[in-house]
Amino acid sequence: MGKKIMMIPGPTPVEQSILDALSKETVSHLDPQLVGTLKETLKDLKTIVMTEKGQPFTIPGTGTLAMETALVNSLKKGDRLLVVSHGYFGDRFVEIAQSYGFEVEVLASEWGKIVEVEKIAQKLKEKKFSAITLTHVDTSTGVCAPLKEVSEVVKEFPETLFIVDGVCATGGIEERMDDWGIDILFAGNQKAFGVPPGLANLIFSEKALERRNSLGKISAYYMDINRWLSIMRDPASGYFATHAVNMVNALHQGLKIILKEGLEERFKRHRRFALAFQTGLEELGFGILPSKEHRANTVSTVVYPFGIEDLSFRERLFQNGVLVSAGKGVLAGKIFRLGHMGNITENEVVATLSIIERTLSEFNYNFKLGSGIGAAEEILFKK
Ligand SMILES: Cc1ncc(COP(=O)(O)O)c(C=O)c1O
Structure with a gap:
């Protein structure tokens, strides 16, 4: 098995050093070690964004x-919110x-497509x-x-907070x-x-902090960032709610790994792995739902070729060694979702494609064995 x-x-997948950090002795949230770790974690979060x-x-x-x-x-x-x-x-x-009584308007795309940036600009001009x-x-x-193009538009409307x-x-x-x-x-x-x-990590701009203050009393207690603010500015300052101390140690190590790899390198690696997967899968006859310019580097939505049935494919793939996710909503049964983010290596990319090919061959699917991996290797290994 x-x-x-x-x-x-x-x-x-979680690196062993992160699991080791998670299993460090549980100390008080006011322990100087934890205070130092939380401070560094928050600083590293800022660097990453x-x-x-x-x-x-x-x-x-x-x-x-x-x-x-x-x-x-x-x-x-x-208040009015544009989603x-x-x-x-x-x-x-x-x-x-809706559950808080905010007035919501939605600009939604057909699944797999984007809402055109001009439509967002138009909507923001209207109201x-x-x-x-x-x-x-x-996902x-x-x-x-x-994101960058939308940000150029939103910048023209300084009274509108940009939440990403x-x-x-x-x-x-x-x-x-x-x-x-x-x-x-x-x-x-x-x-x-x-x-x-286990952790929700948020970064607020100065404008967002001012907005929070302008609201006065809000319909939240645990989620009121003003209650967390003094702890985040100085973790030794006292207590609001007991922090998940072991999770903080784990996140701290996770962020160190990111910064050690280097942001530019990490973004490039995600791009390379996405391209390798998407090209290899297309070579095998799968489709990738979004058009090339709107594909994510972190997850692929993979459309089945004719004759391959979702559930039996995913079950067999799992038996062969790879777990992927089902499609959601209208995409259920039509696609599987493949994650390719975090600390994975070329080895997982190649092994996954190999196991996908093995699984396809067990369904008597007509394709050239090795063609998907070959196409991916051209991207992964060619200098
Ligand atoms: C884009 C996006 N936003 C929000 C969420 C919700 O996160 P969680 O499942 O950690 O509550 C997810 C979860 O997959 C997500 O993919």
Whole structure:
């Protein structure tokens, strides 16, 4: 049976040094070691999203908590929110916003496509919005939003906070928080950071902190960033809620690995692995849902060729050694989702493609054995 290669879009495989950090002795959240580690972790978060003045927060929870935290600290009941949705996770913002009584308008694309930047500009001109959300990579569709282009548009509307969901991107795809005028950017642990799930990591711009203050009392307690602020500025300053101390150690190590690799190198590696997978899979007759310019470097949404049935393919693939995820919503049964982010190496790319080829051959699918890996190797190994 053996260990499976986990190629789902999160959680991603975790390096042993991160697991070692996670299993360090549990100390008090006020222990000088933990205080130092948390300070460094917050500083490293800022480096990864390229901000000087942004205020980082790391809060026990998951990506969804970060989404909700971003909204409740930016809007009050009746305020208008524009959601740009490229799939399931974009749509989740709508549900969160509705449960707080925010006025939501949605610009949604057909799954696999993007909302054109001009449409966003048009919408922002039509009405005043307190905030806009953009999901950098929607994990359900594998669509990577044109973040930089959208940021150029949003900059023209300084009263609109720019909230970016980086859960499936941060640490794997470039995000220049200051240069691109992002006001709130957040990520979980378990995707391109390669850390076990358990923390919501958010960075607020000065403007976003001012917005929070302008709201006065908000409909949240644990998620009120003003309650966390003094702890994040000085972790030795006291108690708000007991921090997930072991998770902080794990995230600290995860971020060190990212910075040791180097941001530019890491972004390039993600690009190379995505291209290798996408080219190899296309060579085998699979499709990739988004058009080339909107494909993510962190996850691929892989469309089955005629004659290959989703569930039996994924089950056999798993028996052969690789775990991938099912399609979501309207894409269920039509695609599988392949994660390729975090701390994976060429070995996982090549092994995964080899096991996909083995699985296809067991279904008597007509293709040339080795053609997918060959195409991928051209990208991975050719100097
Ligand atoms: C883009 C995106 N946003 C938000 C979330 C929610 O994160 P979590 O599952 O950690 O709550 C996910 C989860 O996969 C995601 O992919």
